[in-house]
Amino acid sequence: MTMPAPHLAQTVALLERTPAALDALLRGLPEGWTSTTEGGDSWSAFDVVGHLIHGERTDWMPRVRMILTFGDTKTFETFDRSGHEREVAGKSIEDLLDRFAAARAKSLDELRALNLRAEDLDRRGRHPTFGVVTLSQLLATWAVHDLTHLHQISRVMAHQYRDAVGPWHVFLGVLQCTGHSA
Amino acid sequence: MTMPAPHLAQTVALLERTPAALDALLRGLPEGWTSTTEGGDSWSAFDVVGHLIHGERTDWMPRVRMILTFGDTKTFETFDRSGHEREVAGKSIEDLLDRFAAARAKSLDELRALNLRAEDLDRRGRHPTFGVVTLSQLLATWAVHDLTHLHQISRVMAHQYRDAVGPWHVFLGVLQCTGHSA
Numbered sequence: 001m002t003m004p005a006p007h008l009a010q011t012v013a014l015l016e017r018t019p020a021a022l023d024a025l026l027r028g029l030p031e032g033w034t035s036t037t038e039g040g041d042s043w044s045a046f047d048v049v050g051h052l053i054h055g056e057r058t059d060w061m062p063r064v065r066m067i068l069t070f071g072d073t074k075t076f077e078t079f080d081r082s083g084h085e086r087e088v089a090g091k092s093i094e095d096l097l098d099r100f101a102a103a104r105a106k107s108l109d110e111l112r113a114l115n116l117r118a119e120d121l122d123r124r125g126r127h128p129t130f131g132v133v134t135l136s137q138l139l140a141t142w143a144v145h146d147l148t149h150l151h152q153i154s155r156v157m158a159h160q161y162r163d164a165v166g167p168w169h170v171f172l173g174v175l176q177c178t179g180h181s182a
Numbered sequence: 183m184t185m186p187a188p189h190l191a192q193t194v195a196l197l198e199r200t201p202a203a204l205d206a207l208l209r210g211l212p213e214g215w216t217s218t219t220e221g222g223d224s225w226s227a228f229d230v231v232g233h234l235i236h237g238e239r240t241d242w243m244p245r246v247r248m249i250l251t252f253g254d255t256k257t258f259e260t261f262d263r264s265g266h267e268r269e270v271a272g273k274s275i276e277d278l279l280d281r282f283a284a285a286r287a288k289s290l291d292e293l294r295a296l297n298l299r300a301e302d303l304d305r306r307g308r309h310p311t312f313g314v315v316t317l318s319q320l321l322a323t324w325a326v327h328d329l330t331h332l333h334q335i336s337r338v339m340a341h342q343y344r345d346a347v348g349p350w351h352v353f354l355g356v357l358q359c360t361g362h363s364a
Contacts, residue, residue: 009212010212010214010215013210013211013212013215014211014215014339017206017207017208017211018207020206020207021203021204021206021207022203023206024199024202024203024205024206025199025200025202025203025332026199028195029195029196029199030191030192030195032192033192033195033196127349129349130348130349130350131349133348133349133350134348136346137346137347137348137349137350138350140343140346140347140348140350141347141348141350141354143343144340144343144347144350144354144356144357145354147336147337147339147340147356148336148340148354148355148356148357150207150332150336151333151336151337151340151355151356151359152355152356154329154330154332154333154336155329155333157196157329158326158329158330158333161322161325161326164318164319164322165319165322165323165326166312166315166316166319166322166323167309167311167312167313167315167319168312168315168319168322168323168326172323172326172327172330173330173333173334173361173362174326174329174330174333174334174362175326175330175362176362177333177359177362179355180355180356180357180358180359
């Protein structure tokens with residue numbers, strides 16, 4: 001059973017919980033969990049939190065404002081997937097968690113101040129790859145983007161114990177995940 | 183880069199954070215997020231928390247004690263994957279989160295009271311499917327089991343917005359996950 005068409009309040013309820021959930025999971029955790037990756041140029045939990053901060057600054061609310069200001073007459077800026085590198089340099093995971101919480105709170109304050117009505121959710125913007133998208137789709141994507149990175153963090157951390165679990169490997173679903181979020 | 187052989191403190195650091203992370207994510211969230219499933223007899227976030235409680239009561243510390251008491255001369259009880267149905271009946275997600283936090287705290291108090299030494303981690307037990315396993319593998323599995331269900335919860339919740347995100351579907355890794363934890 002899937003939820004009916006998403007309501008703004010439902011989306012915001014998730015968005016406002018993500019920083020605290022990541023904080024409870026990651027703050028004070030040994031670096032072996034938070035700084036290690038899945039190999040190559042893959043991301044650690046630390047990198048993912050940096051990416052989430054970068055999204056708050058450059059992606060989500062800026063795109064909401066573009067839809068409300070320009071509709072589908074102006075194309076969104078392309079999101080820089082390496083943009084987090086500037087956010088994370090020289091910082092601790094605790095710094096990043098604080099910055100993510102502050103950036104998300106600011107985003108949601110701005111979103112609430114827009115007093116969006118149900119009919120606003122149908123307003124259209126223009127995505128550089130997809131063409132026309134709606135405000136409703138953008139807000140739903142913001143929430144699922146949080147979940148995709150929670151999914152990734154759990155997978156990256158589990159990878160660190162891939163050998164340690166011995167034969168239980170076959171029963172642990174997260175170790176079968178081939179990584180859908182780079 | 184994978185962590186070196188897991189240390190007990192590192193494992194416990196994760197185990198003690200999971201209840202608070204799930205609490206921050208799920209408490210007070212609209213039921214559309216927490217009570218919905220991926221269809222069929224799949225689990226909701228609510229069911230997963232029930233399963234985690236059931237594991238605390240019947241799986242992890244009971245198996246630790248069996249290893250320390252009987253070594254590999256006695257086979258672990260098979261874990262009842264439907265056992266959570268009794269845990270969740272008639273309860274709210276908030277009840278379950280409280281119960282999980284209490285059960286986990288009790289487990290970790292018991293684990294700490296054992297004062298395990300490094301050499302204890304090599305002690306052997308007998309798994310009904312795998313045969314000989316070590317205490318170290320059991321403890322690592324306990325941590326990765328938390329992560330596998332955090333991975334599952336993020337996937338189950340994202341599924342509720344599968345249609346709502348429109349064309350962004352292709353960029354959201356969690357929506358590509360075919361479900362490695364039932």
